[in-house]
Amino acid sequence: MQRVLVIGGSGAVGGFLLQRLGAAGQSVLALSRQPQLPRTGVQWLRAGLAPDLAVPAIDALICAGPLDAFVDWLCAAALPGLQRVIALSSMSAASKQTSVDAAERELAARLAACEQRLAQHCQVHDVAWTVLRPTLIYGAGVDRSLSPLARQAQRYGVFPRIAGARGLRQPVHADDVAAACVAALAGAGAGQLFELGGGERLSYAQMLERVRAGLGRRTLPLPLPIYLLRRIARLSGRGGGMVQRLTQDLLADNAPAEAVLGYRPRPFQPGPECWAAVSPERDGVQ
Template identity: 35%
Template structure:
């Protein structure tokens, strides 16, 4: 682990996408550390002690034109939204450090059956490549963080969706035996990663894969969710074609419209990534799967 800490160096920190589940855990930690926090949301946000809330849409040209000087920018929203703000990032804002979230979907969806998924993976890579080149050109230190499946009970679209399905129907359909490996990461651990990065001023400009502290099969993950709900495990094996058809039907229900039939194929695929570099460089230590 690198040992050069910024310690008591307090900074003006901009957090975009601050109403996300990671933001829920990050903002209070930034305030507790004594940093000056500017948080943005596309909607009006009630006043909050220690945080300056701004209504801001990054997709709009000139959204950050009047932001003023910022030491660090932590972006919790889409990487693609950084490009319109690039000019202000380098000039009027004077940013020296940037922490931006991407996703390991850059790798897992690169060879997906779905053209939409493959396009998403290409866009992630394109955005990462552009951001790294831009920051290198303008002397901005950048760390791109790629989480695996993010969860936070009641907030995410993965674990929470499974929990709600089990609560509603009392069973869960599974294709291919659910053998694909997963490494879910809690949103709070990602917020802690941001804080740890801020404490190290000698980190290299690079990307880090941030996975959870436990590797388990998709089936084991679902079984643990039954246990959380104190329900008997009722997993129904389903052929791939039937599972894809069921997902297509589920999309008609409120709360399930983000599902795609190709998600069935990913259940059988391993999505495991080492976070050894993050542990070595800034002490990243995620919890085991605790829904």
């Protein structure tokens, strides 16, 4: 049994991750700035990633929170006995490199730099590392992409339909990302970066229709032509990168993760439970 510290345990992937680690019999510490409900097998540390954070002796560290803040903290922390680090990055490190939005290009560059710093730090300190790059994460109701659309549609009964949005997507369930973290914790994939996409590739327009079909209520489609979205983005000066990507494929190569981590993501068949921001433990998700 390892003693594992989880950063971001209250986030989208973190809730599923804590549940899986507990089921695997791991001794789990989880960091959070805010009070959290008790979880079986989890000891909460109420603190942020401050330089003076006192961390009990741990064998492994999993970061399911913001990568940049984590890497800054890790490079300054004293963690004797640490043997394994698993960290979530994002496919945005690749997909937003050529965005028309400067802020998105900066994000892509920052993520890639953080990945490199993490690898270098772990190599210097003889710590095994693995970086995971998920695509669009859903399933915990806290993402900023699909969940807001779904909840607005559930409230108002109207859902956007973007017929020309032909760019392919691979939305990945947060629990599948958590499963990959646990597989990496067992020792597989040390010194490697893995892309994690969902188990199905479908166009952006098809992805929205799947969300709509699984809302649990009837909605009216609201046609939004891409040319109108482009014009709104130009006039507002915001969202140009998002509109640009509606016709671009944003896909992950799952083959390495499948071969090394035994990664088997589910197809995209979301139900109403995917858009409610609740703990998977309290919601009975297995």
